[in-house]
Amino acid sequence: MRKHWKRTAMIATIAAGLTLAGCNSGSGDKKEAGPTASASTENAVNESGFPLVKDKITLKMFTRIAPSNGPFKDMPVFQDYEKMTNVHVEFTEAPTDGFQEKKNLLFASNELPDAVYRSGLTPLEATRYGAAGQLIPLEGLIEKYAPNLKALMDQNPEIRASITTPEGHIYAIPGIVTLNAARTDKKWINQAWLKKLNLKVPETTDELYETLKAFRDKDPNGNGKQDELPMTARAGVPGQGIPVVNIMSGSFGLDQQLGYNINLVNDKVEIWMGSDKYKELLMYLNKLYKEKLLDPEVFSQKEAQYLAKQASGNTGFFFDQTNNPFRDIAVQYVGISPPAGPYGDRLQAQAAPIARDFGAFAITSENKYPEITMRWIDYFYSDEGSTMLRFGREGENYELKDGIPYYTEAFLKSGNQSKITPYAGGGAPHLISDKVASFINPPQVQAAQDQLTPFMPKVKYGAPMFDEQTAQRVNVLTNDINKYFEEQSTKFIAGALSFDKWGEYQSTLKKLNIDELQKIYQDAYDKMKK
Template identity: 70%
Template sequence: MRKTWGRYAFATMLVTGLIVSGCSNGGNGNSNSNEKGGNTGGANSSSTADNAVKTEGFPIVDSPIKLKMFTRVAPVNGPFKDMPVFQDYEKMSNIKVDFIEAPTDGFAEKKNLLFASNELPDALYRSGLTQLETVRYGSSGQLIPLENLIDQYAPNLKSLMEQYPEIRAGITTPEGHIYAIPGIVTLGSARTDKRWINKAWLDKLGLKVPETTDDLYEVLKAFRDGDPNSNGKADELPMTARIGMPIVYQMAGAFGLDSQLGYNINVEGDKVHIWSGDEQYKELLVYLNKLYKEKLIDPEIFSHTEAQYLAKQGTGNTGYFFDQTNNNFLTIQDQYVGIAPQAGPNGDRLHSQIAPVPRDYGAFAITSVNKYPEATMRWIDYFYSDEGSTLLRFGREGEHYDLKDGIPYYKEELLSVAGEQAKITPYAGGGAPHIISDKVASFINPPQVQEAYEQLEPYLPKIRYAPPLFDEETAQKVNVLRNDIDKYFEEQSTKFIVGALSFDKWDEFQSTLKKMNIADLEKLYQDAYDKMAK
């Protein structure tokens, strides 16, 4: 490669093709907000006459204001209005937020409908906006630029962007705009799912931890047939994963397939290659088809909901699955252990599912209908501090958590009821806009999770290239190509796995991808990489 970087940070920092320093002189959130009554003023507040926005301290505004935010609610969550973080923060900030809640299942469709109908909230919270959506809705004027608002009203986020330059570069368009801000994860173990295996079953059956995909096949068969739960029934679930394609990506590294630039991409010798139609991918699908056909993979893997998947982790009747933490099986945590990825048929052994520091891209955005963009930016910025993140993740000191050596820990009585902590915080279920550092991660990064992460570390990619933020014209090209290619790729992959499509049709699958101009898509990613690597 032309350049070798020793940290994920630098690879991510350069991926947009430019390193942005300071704020853009182009359009900004404040010019947009001025049209709606807000403007920037002196050093300590905006100069809106009726309700100045303070740049530090609380309350954020002296007179109460209301905001509407569209948000995703995970199956484990309770209503946002009942969460102590939002109840207490309303009193602190003088800003009341009415959340428009949509469940995880079907959330993307509801989000896109908001923009299509132009029935916009003031902001999108835990919104999971993709790079393509961000550019599209930002360019159309439905999302406002945030770079100047960050500079003036987000001291915590601004400080993190200075400390980790890859954050700014990873969320800034080539035109110099920031339309959405991410969740920020400085803790390595919080940026990837672990591989959890039922150690109690291994011990019961006299099996070793699987080191290869062939080993895994034999272990899963033993889980299926060996009655490891000792109930005399063939009711064990050997292996499961989140709905749809995650099983493919979790196993891809064993077949030499990486996930660079946020897509099905390997980067070798400065060459970007989309592997969607490769023989290595066929090998992976053949392997997964064998597991599925022999009832070693969850038969509901393409139909169960997120809630059902999480519940399966806590039954103790699942052999092998993937998740970031041990939250969902805390009551039976001694039954499981984190393991290393398996080596594939050609010796490949890679855990490719590792996110960059700006992990949850597009977690928060402000729309053009927002009358209080300055106050909204101040509101969200609090959660990029350890203090704000502690409130968001742990609730109230003394009631929900205690401090030990300055680190918050949930009270035992809260943990004694499975899933109870998830009712009080929007972080549970992932994607919330805030900072996850070692100072606020006692629950998701206990010793068991740390040990599981240590098993993965030797097999992580040395460089993690984040998804590029294309300019508007290129983003539209990528969007058009990927809409068709991704849909076809996922549909056919699913059919290959479940046996609804014979591998005799592989040549036809490859030919169709070529007709869909996958080579053109590859070139667009190559161009983005070339700009980054200069």
């Protein structure tokens, strides 16, 4: 009866376009292991060491597979880990394209696996499916069976704060990134052009403007044509912000805390989307765009186009986490610090929280072995487990140098790096530390990060967890506000909307209830700080 009710309720939820349909908020105590918890006593978990269990068990997991990946069953990490643990995992792989729809259907039909892996659960989804009894609370399991994850949460309290519901439950665990270089897009400038034009690295937004003009006008590539691209950025995804705004916001004193356009000032939440400083940022970007210093395709280009512009060597200033896209001409570029803005602000605002990939892993109520499953995933939050996940087999795929794993030259030449690891494509539940990042964090990238680190916020708070009703209200508010904010910001930058209309823009944000949204975030932040 209980299972039938859940299936009916969740199908109704999907049919309503994933809007709530009278679901319970999930208050009260919940059994973490669900109704089948006793099954795990038949094959009890070993609380330390390997194997995890005496007799082999099978866990079924639903996962996202990126276009660059090979089949998970062929990845050495899962083959070798099965031998270590006595846990066989059967993965149901859903391609990135269409993954969200398949995930929705999975929960709507209630045909659940034992766990969802690399699942990209949103806070709203985690809260909703937890309240419906489809995901089990994990906080007790973490305490007893996940020493690596628990240690990371104790060392970085903002992790726990950003994954715990107001009722005190953790329904999904994130990918954790303690390496700063994996949390930022570096600011890459064409040092070959600087040298040719006898220019210094720009330290302010005014100096950056003059540098970009020189890139445009003074033929730094030496071909006698005015074909240089001074500055470009990713186009971004609708509803997820404007990359060039996010990247330049810190120079105007605008942070991105709590997963949104928020400054924290003396523990007060300030959504800055209608602020005077934001207007100044837009006016600056408009000047760059109008004078053909900012790529005219900055709002429309595909990812492949953007990467090609990096690799061309004909771009002056752009942004990316690593130097992989321009590795063959890497010597041409150098990472720089955030330029100081008109008020001296020099913040590296565009930085992900340590709990970077929310909802990377969750255990469902169908799981007969939740304790074993928690021990299984916890290994990947250690440097040893993360090395196995990211690099494969020592000797065959990588070798250690001073304790740091590096792909072997032969394996690098094979081009099969993304075939052996679920890390490629992002979102895998594991630890990214300085010990396991040699491929994405070579010396040039770390040097670029060193230019950013002094300007990063001391603490970067991720998006807070809301109760189910509040989460739905936030979803409604942000859908409207974000759409309007992005549309109007793009028009201001491109010159399609005059800054004489700024007052109307501010008034419309008010009508879209931005003050209500700010209060919701304030209340959530106050609870996180307790």
